[in-house]
Amino acid sequence: MAYNLLKGKRGIISGALNEESIAWKVALKAHEEGAEIVLTNAPLAMRMGEINKLAETCNAQIIPADATSVEDLENLFSKSTEILGGKIDFVLHSIGMSPNIRKGKNYGDLNYDWFQKTLDISALSFHKMMAVAEKQDAMNEWGSIVALSYIAAQRVFPDYTDMSQAKAVLESIARNYGYRFAKLKNVRVNTISQSPTMTTAGSGVGGFDAFFEYANKMSPLGNASAEDCANYCIMMFSDLTRKVTMQNLMHDGGFSSTGITEDIVEMISPKQ
Numbered sequence: 001m002a003y004n005l006l007k008g009k010r011g012i013i014s015g016a017l018n019e020e021s022i023a024w025k026v027a028l029k030a031h032e033e034g035a036e037i038v039l040t041n042a043p044l045a046m047r048m049g050e051i052n053k054l055a056e057t058c059n060a061q062i063i064p065a066d067a068t069s070v071e072d073l074e075n076l077f078s079k080s081t082e083i084l085g086g087k088i089d090f091v092l093h094s095i096g097m098s099p100n101i102r103k104g105k106n107y108g109d110l111n112y113d114w115f116q117k118t119l120d121i122s123a124l125s126f127h128k129m130m131a132v133a134e135k136q137d138a139m140n141e142w143g144s145i146v147a148l149s150y151i152a153a154q155r156v157f158p159d160y161t162d163m164s165q166a167k168a169v170l171e172s173i174a175r176n177y178g179y180r181f182a183k184l185k186n187v188r189v190n191t192i193s194q195s196p197t198m199t200t201a202g203s204g205v206g207g208f209d210a211f212f213e214y215a216n217k218m219s220p221l222g223n224a225s226a227e228d229c230a231n232y233c234i235m236m237f238s239d240l241t242r243k244v245t246m247q248n249l250m251h252d253g254g255f256s257s258t259g260i261t262e263d264i265v266e267m268i269s270p271k272q
């Protein structure tokens with residue numbers, strides 16, 4: 001059911017790779033809620049072509065941008081304001097990739113060039129996006145910017161390796177740019193810390209199925225799905241959350257506040 005929460009708003013949504021992507025669901029819901037959007041992803045990711053289906057459904061244009069390239073991001077923001085016919089009200093950063101995870105490197109054996117790539121793609125890109133938006137004065141007053149994070153920023157999940165540091169940097173950028181953008185334009189900046197979710201990026205992490213199941217059993221409400229996450233993003237883009245900023249918002253079915261659950265006890269208790 002749609003509530004017209006984003007009626008008249010203009011947004012940029014990054015990171016929709018396929019139907020499983022969290023950004024894909026956010027784009028569908030933003031469209032349903034009345035927003036005009038532009039989609040973006042890395043030029044390489046677009047070769048798969050799936051994003052065209054989404055663009056058609058959402059009546060959106062696609063602007064390729066490698067999120068590590070300031071030049072690409074400048075083009076993204078200037079074209080978006082042109083296409084959408086005005087300043088931007090919301091931005092979703094839904095971008096993450098670690099070459100070390102892809103290549104199965106363990107934490108004691110990281111390739112440092114790849115580590116820097118992980119940080120650049122998954123965290124610094126968020127700073128670059130906001131710096132470009134600021135310099136072009138592309139954000140509307142009371143706009144909202146959201147990036148997606150994971151609890152490995154605060155706690156150890158061994159297989160998440162260098163992405164843990166990337167998420168810690170991402171959350172810190174949200175706080176620091178959140179302060180700056182609030183003072184400049186009343187724009188809010190937050191991260192949503194999402195449950196493990198079955199997507200291309202998610203399932204690339206070693207032992208993901210066990211990871212997913214464990215989190216599900218440790219969360220009194222169960223894992224939050226990609227669709228649940230999209231609903232939360234829409235609320236954050238809406239006018240109902242104007243004074244929420246510089247936060248890392250846990251969206252995890254209660255996982256982060258839970259010590260143990262009956263489900264876990266049952267799982268590891270010896271059978272009688």
Ligand code: NAI
Nearest residue numbers: 015017021022042045067095096148196197199200201202
């Ligand atoms: P996904 O694989 O569908 O999305 C990741 C996106 O990042 C892809 O669309 C990919 O093309 C894009 N990307 C990679 N390098 C890029 C670059 N250089 N420039 C522009 N885009 C680039 O997976 P998912 O899960 O939807 O990921 C979205 C966000 O959610 C990521 O930040 C991820 O870390 C975060 N997240 C995911 C969780 C999960 O378990 N799936 C849990 C918590 C957070």
